[in-house]
Amino acid sequence: MTTSSDIAISAEHLTRAFRVPVREPGLRASMRSLIKRKTREVRAVEDVSFEIARGEVVGFLGPNGAGKTTTLKMLSGLMHPSSGTARVLGAEPARRDHDFLRRIALIMGQRQQLHWDIPAHDSFEMLRVVYGVDRAEYREQLDELIELLDLAPLIDKPVRQLSLGERMRCELAAALLHRPEMLFLDEPTLGLDVQAQRRVREFISRYAARTGATVLLTSHYMADIEALASRVLVIHHGRLQFDGELRELADRTSDRKLVTVRFEPGSAGGADPSVARELVAPFGEVVDTDGTECVVEVARADVRARMTSLLDLPGILDFTVEDEPIERVMERVFESAAPEPVVTS
Amino acid sequence: MYLVVLAQYRANMAVWSLASILQIIVYMSVWIAVADARGGSTSGYTANTFAGYFLVLLIVRDMTMTWIPYDLPGQVRKGDLAPKLIRPFHPVLMTVADMFAFRVQSVLTVVPIAAVMFLVFDARIAGSVGAVLAAIALIPLASVTRALVDTLFASTSLWLVRIDGIRNLYYMLLLLLGGQFAPLALFPAWLQNGARALPFYWTLGYPTELAIGTAPLSEAWIGALVLTGWALVTFAVLQPVWRAGIRAHEAVGS
Numbered sequence: 266m267t268t269s270s271d272i273a274i275s276a277e278h279l280t281r282a283f284r285v286p287v288r289e290p291g292l293r294a295s296m297r298s299l300i301k302r303k304t305r306e307v308r309a310v311e312d313v314s315f316e317i318a319r320g321e322v323v324g325f326l327g328p329n330g331a332g333k334t335t336t337l338k339m340l341s342g343l344m345h346p347s348s349g350t351a352r353v354l355g356a357e358p359a360r361r362d363h364d365f366l367r368r369i370a371l372i373m374g375q376r377q378q379l380h381w382d383i384p385a386h387d388s389f390e391m392l393r394v395v396y397g398v399d400r401a402e403y404r405e406q407l408d409e410l411i412e413l414l415d416l417a418p419l420i421d422k423p424v425r426q427l428s429l430g431e432r433m434r435c436e437l438a439a440a441l442l443h444r445p446e447m448l449f450l451d452e453p454t455l456g457l458d459v460q461a462q463r464r465v466r467e468f469i470s471r472y473a474a475r476t477g478a479t480v481l482l483t484s485h486y487m488a489d490i491e492a493l494a495s496r497v498l499v500i501h502h503g504r505l506q507f508d509g510e511l512r513e514l515a516d517r518t519s520d521r522k523l524v525t526v527r528f529e530p531g532s533a534g535g536a537d538p539s540v541a542r543e544l545v546a547p548f549g550e551v552v553d554t555d556g557t558e559c560v561v562e563v564a565r566a567d568v569r570a571r572m573t574s575l576l577d578l579p580g581i582l583d584f585t586v587e588d589e590p591i592e593r594v595m596e597r598v599f600e601s602a603a604p605e606p607v608v609t610s
Numbered sequence: 611m612y613l614v615v616l617a618q619y620r621a622n623m624a625v626w627s628l629a630s631i632l633q634i635i636v637y638m639s640v641w642i643a644v645a646d647a648r649g650g651s652t653s654g655y656t657a658n659t660f661a662g663y664f665l666v667l668l669i670v671r672d673m674t675m676t677w678i679p680y681d682l683p684g685q686v687r688k689g690d691l692a693p694k695l696i697r698p699f700h701p702v703l704m705t706v707a708d709m710f711a712f713r714v715q716s717v718l719t720v721v722p723i724a725a726v727m728f729l730v731f732d733a734r735i736a737g738s739v740g741a742v743l744a745a746i747a748l749i750p751l752a753s754v755t756r757a758l759v760d761t762l763f764a765s766t767s768l769w770l771v772r773i774d775g776i777r778n779l780y781y782m783l784l785l786l787l788g789g790q791f792a793p794l795a796l797f798p799a800w801l802q803n804g805a806r807a808l809p810f811y812w813t814l815g816y817p818t819e820l821a822i823g824t825a826p827l828s829e830a831w832i833g834a835l836v837l838t839g840w841a842l843v844t845f846a847v848l849q850p851v852w853r854a855g856i857r858a859h860e861a862v863g864s
Contacts, residue, residue, distance in 0.1 A: 343692050345857045361856075363698035370696075377693040395697055 270355075273447060273479035274317040274340060278349035281310040281335050309335040311503040312349070319446075322473050322480040324494030324511070328599045332503040333483040334373065337449045340481070341371040354447055367396055370445035372453055378439035385420040385427075385435040389442060396443035403442065410438040413468050430461035437465065441472060448473075450482035454489055466492045487592050501599055515594045520565050524548070524575070525585045528557045532580025544578050557582075562589075627719040631668065635727070637791060638664035642731070653796045659822065661733035663793055665724045667818045670745070671790065672716040674753045674813050678760040679777050681705045683767035686859065695856070702761050709757075736823030744830040745821035751837045756813040758844040765848070768855030783808070789815020795824070809840040 287305050288298040310332040317323050327333045338344040340351055342358035342365065351358055356365040371377075379388040393403045411417055414434040419427055427435065437453070453469065454462040470493055473480050484490055490497060490511065497514060499507035507514050526545050528534035534541035535557040542551050542559060548571045549563035563571055568586060575584055641664070642657040650656055655663065682702060685691040694701035727733070737745070763780055767773045785791045787801075788810035794802050805811040816833050819825035825833070 338692075341696060343695055361695070366696060366698040371693070373692070395699060 271318050272316055272352075273319045273321070273354060274315070274481065275352045276316075276336075276340065276349070277314050277351075279310055279313045279336065279339060279346050279351055280308065280348045281332075281339060281344065282347045283307045283309060308503050310339070310346075310500075313500065313503075313505045314349075315498055315505065315508055317479060317481065319479050320473075320477045321496060322470075322482070322494050324490035324497040325481055325483040325500065326490060326497055326595060327483075327500040331500045331599075333500055334451055335503075336500065337371065337373075337451055337481065337483065341369060341449050342366070343371070367443060368445055369447040369449065370440040370443075371449040371451070372436060372440050373451040377436055379424045379432070379435055381425050382423055384422055385416070385424055385439070388424070388439060389420070392439055392442050398443050402444075406442055406444060407438070410441060413471065414438055414464070430457045433457060433461065433465065434468075437468065444476060446476075446478055448478055448480045448482070450480065450484075452484055453482060454484065454486055462486065462488070469493060487590075487595065499595075499598060506598065514598070515588055521562050521589050522565055522568050523552070523587050523589055524561050524563050524568070524572070525587070526559045526561065526575065526578070527582045527584065528559070528580045529582045530557055534559070534578070534580045535582075545575075548575060627716070627723070630672065630716075631720060631723055631727075634664050634668040634671070638731070641792060641796075653793070654824075655793060655795070656734075658732050658734040659736070660793075661728070661731035662735040662822050663818060663824075665727050665731070665733050666735065666745075666821045667790065667814070668724050669716075669721060670749065670752075670814060670817050670821070672720055673713055673749045674756045674817075676705065676709050676753075676757050676760045678702055678705050678757065679764045679773075679780060682761070682764035683771070683773050683777070686767045687771050691859070702757075702764075706757055709753075735821065737821045738823070738827065741823055741827045741830075742821050744827055745817045748817045748820065748830070748833060748837065751834060751841065752813040752817055755809060755837050755841040755844065758841055758848060759809050759813070762844055762848050762851060765851050765855045768852075768859045784810045784814070787811055788813065789818060793819070793824070809837075809844070812836050812840060 284304045284306050286298070287303050288294045309330075313332070313336060325333050325336070335344065339346050340353055340358055342361040345359045354365065354368055356362055358365065378392060379385055380391075389407060392398075393400075398406070411420070414437060416434060416438055419431050419435060424432060424435065433453070433456075440448075448469075450469070454465050457465065466489055469480065469482070472478060473493075480493070482489065482493065494511065496509065497507065497511045498505060499514065524545075526534075526541070528541055530536070534544050538554040538556075538559070541557075542554055545551055545559050545561045549561040549567075551559060551561050553560040572584070572586070575581065638661055641652075641655070641660045645652050645655060645657045645660055682691070682705070685694065685701070691701060694704065735742075763777075764773075766776065770776075787805040787808055789805075794805055794811060794815055797805070805815070812833060816825060816836075820827065820830055820833065
């Protein structure tokens, strides 16, 4: 039985609406708007409800403008909901009590905690004072973060002289110096190279495992979600579309498998990609050919029956059956028209 | 931490100090010229006492001014306020802390230069040692009051985002009614009364006049009372205004 003390985040019917000005392009429309301004209401988040237990790592997925960041802002106290309630670590975020703020971290973008003009270690020291971390604990935490994020060569250089990936690692360290129990991570690997992304993912995973922190992260990189999150929330047009395991989402929305067929190099299929395409075409839709390999999309229900016949293809060396890439699954989930905006005067 | 930042940009620090002093020197030079043109004095100020007034004002201004009317709206507009709202203290306190660091730098640079200017312009002040000490004692209170008033004004950016035009008006009021452009005695009585009804004069012109002896030491307690009153009233008004502003602030751009 889940008790209230086991719940890190409880969101009930969270809604956030904005009233934004609209006008047509051009000088005339601009002058007209001085006197008569048109606005429209944008419901960035609508009636979103979910619970996250302490220690969970949850991915928050959605296309641009879906409402992910707005939801994170409401949960961290940056923004008041238009209606509905949120409780994080037993506190109401919108009240922004200092005790609550000491227990959370929010990372959005790459310029958050560090002072641009001075080395990161100076900013770390300031944050130690701000969050009231005692020196011994700070030293221990900082040493750990320096090791985990490989920061030793970076922290005595002015932050503006660091690369994007280096800055992001320092920002992560800055956000975690006070050992927050709740991490809100908004696109933590955005703009980073592959190696830096991997490093950040590993760090977040280890931090959560070691400290038992609860993590809610948004990302456009499915590799982040697949590597970190056991559970996903999918939001689109401000509404929660799905709440469950990522694999369950894929199974629900994808009725296809990808079969990669490999031909022997000397065979007809291995020598000529067009021949390979012709050979596998009866089994499903050919989506890619590359050298001696050919990828074909097969309906999930037909896989078992067709794979037996596949083995009879001339020159076939080997084949593998995989789920559709999660990116393609998510594309399908997000394919729906946006509601018409309401224009008011 | 801001002292560390200032030390990082030494040339900027030097130029800033110079520009800060030059502005006051210009006002001082104009009024010295006016006094000389009017036979040696105007409204009770001679060239020497004008010099004394403006050089003391220079120090009082640096000890009480804040950048809150620039910093806060800038943060709101660029989306930089959001990460500061996540910290467990008021975001404006960071700017206030930066100002303390600036004042340390100012004491090291502007005060010695002002002392030299005192000799160069043969500045005179009529205030007693007690009056100067009383003025120094008022400066922390004036600084707090000024910070609160600046924050209340800057909070309008939470709704309006861009307040450049309003800020120019705000600084114009400060310039005229605070005594920075000219001592209050040079203005008509109705304008002097209006200035005394607002906080600007009490945070800038009044400590200056106390130090140079044109405001009586025996009434320094009134100045302290007025400053305390403005601080308390502004603080009380600021609480609901700030809460409402944060509610209206949409944390966009962050």
